Amino acid sequence: MSNNLLAGKKGIITGALDENSIAWKTALKAKEQGAQFVLTNAPVALRMGGIQELAKECNTEVIPADATSVDDIKNLYTQSKELLGGNFDFILHSIGMSPNVRKGKAYHELNYDWLQKTYDISAVSFHKMMQTADQMNVMNDWGSIVGLSYIAAQRTYPFYNDMADAKALLESIARSYGYRFGKKNKVRVNTISQSPTPTTAGSGIDGFDSFYNFAQKMSPLGNATADQCADYIITMFSDLTKMVTMQNLFHDGGYSFTGISEELIEEMK
Ligand code: NAI
Numbered sequence: 183m184s185n186n187l188l189a190g191k192k193g194i195i196t197g198a199l200d201e202n203s204i205a206w207k208t209a210l211k212a213k214e215q216g217a218q219f220v221l222t223n224a225p226v227a228l229r230m231g232g233i234q235e236l237a238k239e240c241n242t243e244v245i246p247a248d249a250t251s252v253d254d255i256k257n258l259y260t261q262s263k264e265l266l267g268g269n270f271d272f273i274l275h276s277i278g279m280s281p282n283v284r285k286g287k288a289y290h291e292l293n294y295d296w297l298q299k300t301y302d303i304s305a306v307s308f309h310k311m312m313q314t315a316d317q318m319n320v321m322n323d324w325g326s327i328v329g330l331s332y333i334a335a336q337r338t339y340p341f342y343n344d345m346a347d348a349k350a351l352l353e354s355i356a357r358s359y360g361y362r363f364g365k366k367n368k369v370r371v372n373t374i375s376q377s378p379t380p381t382t383a384g385s386g387i388d389g390f391d392s393f394y395n396f397a398q399k400m401s402p403l404g405n406a407t408a409d410q411c412a413d414y415i416i417t418m419f420s421d422l423t424k425m426v427t428m429q430n431l432f433h434d435g436g437y438s439f440t441g442i443s444e445e446l447i448e449e450m451k
Contacts, residue, residue: 183214184214184215184216185215186215186216187215187216187416187417187419187420187421187422188212188215188216188217188271188272188416188419188420189215189216189217190216191216191217191218191271191272191419192217192218192219192266192267192268192269192270192271192272193212193217193218193219193220193270193271193272193273193274193419194219194220194222194258194259194262194270194272194273194274195208195209195212195219195220195221195222195274195276196222196223196247196249196273196274196275196276196277196311197223197274197275197276197277198221198223198233198236198276199223199227199230199233199381199382200232200382201232201236202380202381202382202408203276203381203382203408204276204330204376204379204381204408204411204412204415205274205276206236206408207408207409207411207412208274208276208411208412208415208416209221209236209240210236210239210240210412211412211413211415211416212240212416212419213239213240213241215416215420217271217272217419218242218266219240219242219266219272220242220243220244220245220258220261220262220265220266221233221236221237221240221242221243221244221245222244222245222246222247222258223244223246223247224246224247224248224249225246225248228244228246242265243265245257245258245261245262245265249275249277249303249307249310249311250302250303250306250307250310252310252314255310255311255314256314256318259314259315259318259320260318263320268322269319269320269321269322270315270320270321270322270325271321271322271324271325271326271419272325272326272327272328272419273311273312273315273321273325273327273328274328274415274419275307275308275311275327275328275329275330276329276330277303277304277307277308278303278304278330278345278348278383279299279300279303279304279383280296280299280300280303280304280343280344280345280348281293281296281299281300282296282297282300282343282344283300283343283344283345283386283387283388284386286388287343288343289340289343289344292343292344296344297344300344300345300347300348301344301347301348301351304345304348304349304352305348305349305351305352305355306351306355308329308352308355308356308359309355309359311327312327312355312359312363312371313359315327316359316362316363316366321363321367321369322367323367323368323369324367324368324369324370324421324424325367325368325369325370326369326370326371326372326418326419326423327359327363327369327370327371327372328371328372328373328374328415328418328419329352329355329356329371329372329373329374330373330374330375330376330411331349331352331353331373331374331375331376331430332345332346332349332375332376332378333375333432333434333437333438334346334349335349335350335352335353335375335430336350336438339393341387341388341389341393342387343387343388345387352373353373353375353430356371356372356373356428356429356430357371357428359371360372360427360428361428364427364428370423370424370425370426370427370428371427371428372418372426372427372428372429372430372431373429373430373431374411374414374415374418374430374431374433375430375431375432375433375434375438376406376411376433376434377397377401377405377406377407377411377433377434377435377437378390378393378394378397378405379405379406379407379408379411380394381408396446397434397437399443399445399446399449400437400440400442400443400445400446401434401435401436401437401440401443402435402436402440402443403435403436404435405434405435405437406433406434406435410433411433414431414433418431
């Protein structure tokens with residue numbers, strides 16, 4: 183159903199790998215709500231997924247960019263401006279990857295070169311995307327920038343490994359750049375802290391099924407799906423949330439503020 187919440191808005195959507203991706207669902211909904219946008223992902227990811235099909239469906243193009251490369255980001259913005267015919271009203275940062283998680287290194291045996299990669303890909307790239315947008319002046323006034331986080335930034339989830347530290351950094355960057363961008367041209371910056379979601383990034387975490395089921399039983403509303411996350415992102419890009427900035431917004435069915443649920447108590451008996 184369309185309410186044309188994003189009519190006339192232009193933007194960039196990163197991170198659509200396959201149809202399970204939060205970014206994939208966001209692209210479909212953004213299209214439905216009247217937005218025009220460019221899709222982007224790391225060159226290596228473009229070879230794997232069906233992002234070209236998504237682009238066709240959304241009547242747009244894919245511009246490859248490794249989000250850790252400032253040159254790639256500059257090229258992405260230059261080409262996107264041309265394609266869209268103007269500056270951007272929204273940017274979605276939907277990017278995360280930890281070589282330590284991928285290669286099974288526990289938190290107490292981290293490879294530090296890989297740790298730098300985790301930070302660069304999953305957090306510093308958010309800064310790079312914003313600083314480059316800031317320096318190139320490609321954000322329209324009252325634009326909206328969203329990154330995706332997880333509650334391991336606040337509480338310990340041992341299996342989330344170095345991604346927990348990356349998410350803490352991501353959320354801090356949202357606050358710090360949110361201040362700068364708000365002052366500069368009323369651009370808001372927020373992170374959405376999403377429930378465990380069965381995607382490539384999500385299910386790559388050790389023990390994913392167990393903590394997905396645990397969160398499902400803990401949350402009064404149940405886990406939020408990728409589709410519902412996309413709905414929330416759309417509202418954050420719309421003019422209905424103009425004064426929300428520098429926040430980490432929990433989108434988790436109430437999980438973050440529940441101490442214990444009756445279902446879990448029953449299981450412990
Ligand atoms: P996904 O695996 O579909 O998306 C992750 C994306 O990051 C992929 O498209 C991948 O190609 C991209 N990426 C990796 N390295 C990159 C690079 N160097 N440059 C550009 N793009 C790169 O998984 P999902 O779940 O949709 O992830 C999106 C965001 O949501 C991530 O930040 C993730 O940490 C976050 N998130 C996911 C949760 C989950 O349980 N799935 C829960 C909370 C947050």
